[in-house]
Amino acid sequence: MEIAKGSFSALAVLILLGQALVLATFDSDTACSWGQDNCQISRDNKLTLILNQWSGAGVKGTKEFLFGYINMRIKLVPDDSAAVVTTYYTSSLWVSEENDIHDEIDFEFLGNVTGEPYTIHTNIFVNGVGKREEQFKPWFNPTSDYHTYTIFWNPYMIVWSIDGMVLRVFKNNEDKGIPFPKTKPMTVYSTIWNADDWACQGGRVKTNWTYQPFIARYMDYKDSVCLWTGTHSIQDCSAEIPQNWYTAPQFKQLTQVQIDSMKYIRSNYMIYDYCSDTERYNGTMPKECSLRPY
């Protein structure tokens, strides 16, 4: 496919930079955080999350970081996965509903009835405010094999990519009054759960428990992040120094090749863009919607 050459190969660049890629593993860097019976972490960097009538399941990372690169290969629930939601995201600590100032970068996968496409849902929260959803239908079969989902986060931008292809970028436009996550350490999470009140075709299609257990499989969790060791990390992790590989000049913006392939994906596979939802915002669109997106 034409778009393959737009690969966002942070991995290749890391090798070029002579950086040792920190090999995270599910075994050493995550722990089952709920649904213990439905959460299996194995020594060979594999994770299985199961949803059945009794429970979903989830893992939470054991380290906190500011900026970096997180990579996972995921094989989503096959066949009838209607209303089953699988997630992979990073989030800062969520304190309370009244005082929600958390930051979050999301990939969510909304299942469907057999033969109908998954929805790849992306979002970003800054200081507790989300509502910046973009959705895509997959250009590949996400259930027949593993695909690589990458979150890249540096002081200049956040990039969502799949199999090295960029689908979304959220630029740091703080100078134009748009908040950008830079001060709160995040942790990685993955979950599977039942959302039949809304997730499939607007809630009309319910989870069909005949098909349980619903199983999502993960492998090859990798990252190269700046570990949070206290508030001084806000400065340390943002510093443009060689140790902070993600601050290198080539990571300040996407390359033209990446932009071209992203445009191709967005014009062919995007199914929802909050910046086009004028009805929802009643004429007052979020500020970033009027800026150059890439």
Ligand SMILES: *[C@@H]1O[C@H](CO)[C@@H](O)[C@H](O)[C@H]1NC(C)=O
């Ligand atoms: C499921 O398939 C239907 C029909 O193709 C589509 O309208 C919908 O967006 C798909 N995804 C979800 C999550 O409902």
Ligand SMILES: *[C@@H]1O[C@H](CO)[C@@H](O)[C@H](O)[C@H]1NC(C)=O
């Ligand atoms: C669930 O799936 C079974 C097997 O395909 C089917 O017979 C049944 O009608 C489905 N139930 C619902 C509520 O769609």
Ligand SMILES: *[C@@H]1O[C@H](CO)[C@@H](O)[C@H](O)[C@H]1NC(C)=O
């Ligand atoms: C949208 O804006 C109009 C005009 O300012 C106002 O009358 C209406 O109540 C608003 N609707 C919503 C849902 O906010």
